[in-house]
Structure formats: structure tokens, C-alpha cells
Amino acid sequence: VNLERDLHSALKNDELVLHYQPQIDSQTGHVFGAEALIRWEHPKRGLIPPNQFIPIAEETGLIIPIGEWVLRMACMQAEEWNRKYDHPVHIAVNLSIKQFVNNDIVKTVERTLHETGLDPEILELELTESIFLENTESMISTLNKLQKLGVRISIDDFGTGYSSLSYLKDLPIDSIKIDQSFIRDLCENKKTASIISAIITLAKNLDLKSVAEGVETPEQFNYFKMEGCDLVQGYYFSRPLPANQIEALLDRTEWGA
């Protein structure tokens, strides 16, 4: 099976789907929103995770139409949820660096918000930390324009990008997502706990929201709650699920440890 060839037709054959993973407000236990995560339902190979086809999409340029599709589907879904529920349901969407630099991402986001009618404040764009290595004028300008639209920017995989911290003071960023690798050995490694505490404190002092992803156990949840990490996300609460299955969770108001 040639994945690259098949990916060309995946969009028009309706083989791509979004799953959603809830993000919980650690202090109130309410659902804050969800992260949209793409999956490919390959007709022969079954469900293919993004790690196996996003790199191909990036190399071939298919990430541009696929990324636009993801953004539109996620915004449509979020708009529907925000009409349906009487509390806001935020949506986080992952952007590839290719989408961010090659395409007119500002126009795409603006048009998508307009066409779906989604309140910009509901949308958060996740950019992986390695993007911030390129601390260029054009990147700063793009981020500023996105922020002017009213959407929020989040740094994904924080702590792994080997980038300098200086971008935190220069760029219009709203939140940081602590990389899963830190959470994984939280309970075994005292140093990891110190790093996590320091990141949460750094976020607080910079007025950024902190998010812990990959939370799998009640102990991990409790730790982040005690440390005052704003949002938690992970298998402990829910795996990423299709939209109709996650709806049962959106109304849930108590996630105790």
C-alpha cells in the first residue's frame, strides 16, 4: 500500500476524521474544551495515527488542504457545541509549521471563523515549540495578526524544542502545554517534578495559561491540581474520541481525583 498516493485521495474520499480529547479545568473540574486530533480511516489499513501520515502530508504539501479541512471541521463542531451547551466549549487545533509559514494562515483562519460563525475566543491554535526557533520578523507579524483576530496561541510540546526562552517575552502567546514526556516520569523522578513546578510558575508569572497533557493517573491529576496548572488533558479523563462520543463528557462537571 502506498500511503502517499492514498493520502492524495483521502480528503475527497472522506477518509479523514477528527477525534476530540477533553481539556479539564483542574480547579473547577469542568470541561474547558477539547483538542481536535486528526485520524485517517484507511479503507484497507484501518485507523492510521497522525504520526504516520502528517509527515507525508508535510513533505507533499498536502498539509495545506488537510490543515484547512481540520480547521474548518473543528470550528464547525465547536460552533455547534457552543450553541448546544450553555457553557463555552473551547477548541484547540494543531498547526504544522508548513501551514504557518507557507500559506496565508491569517486569511485562512479569518475566513474560517467568518464562514463557521465561531467566536474567535473559542479557538486556540497549537504550534509546536520548535517553530519558535525561527524567531523571525514574519513569524512575529503572523502571530500578532492572529492574535488581533481574537484567537489564542498555545505552545505545544513545551520543554522539548531546545529553543531559547526569550520568545516568551517577545511573542503574543496565551498558553503553554507541558510536554507529555515530563508527565510520564513525574512520579518516579524528583527532578521532573521540579521542572514541572518551574514551568507552571513561569507560566503564572508571565500570565500564560498552563496545560498538562498525557495525564493518565489520579496521582498525576492531583499533582497538577495542587501545583495550580490550569488545564489537564489525558487518558485519565478520556482518550480522543469521535464527536458524538465525546458529547457525553462535555456536560460533566466533576472530575475528582
Ligand code: G
Ligand atoms: O492524536 P495523536 O496523539 O496520535 O497525535 C500525534 C501527533 O499528531 C501529535 O503531535 C499531534 O500534534 C499531531 N496531530 C494530530 N492532529 C493533527 C492535526 O490536525 N494537524 C497537525 N498538523 N498535527 C496533528
Ligand code: G
Ligand atoms: O503533540 P500533541 O500534543 O498535539 O499530541 C497529543 C497526542 O497525545 C495525541 O496523539 C493523543 O492521542 C496523545 N495522548 C493524549 N492523551 C494521552 C495520554 O494520556 N497518554 C498518552 N500516552 N498519549 C496521550
Ligand code: MN
Ligand atoms: Mn497538540
Ligand code: NA
Ligand atoms: Na504535545
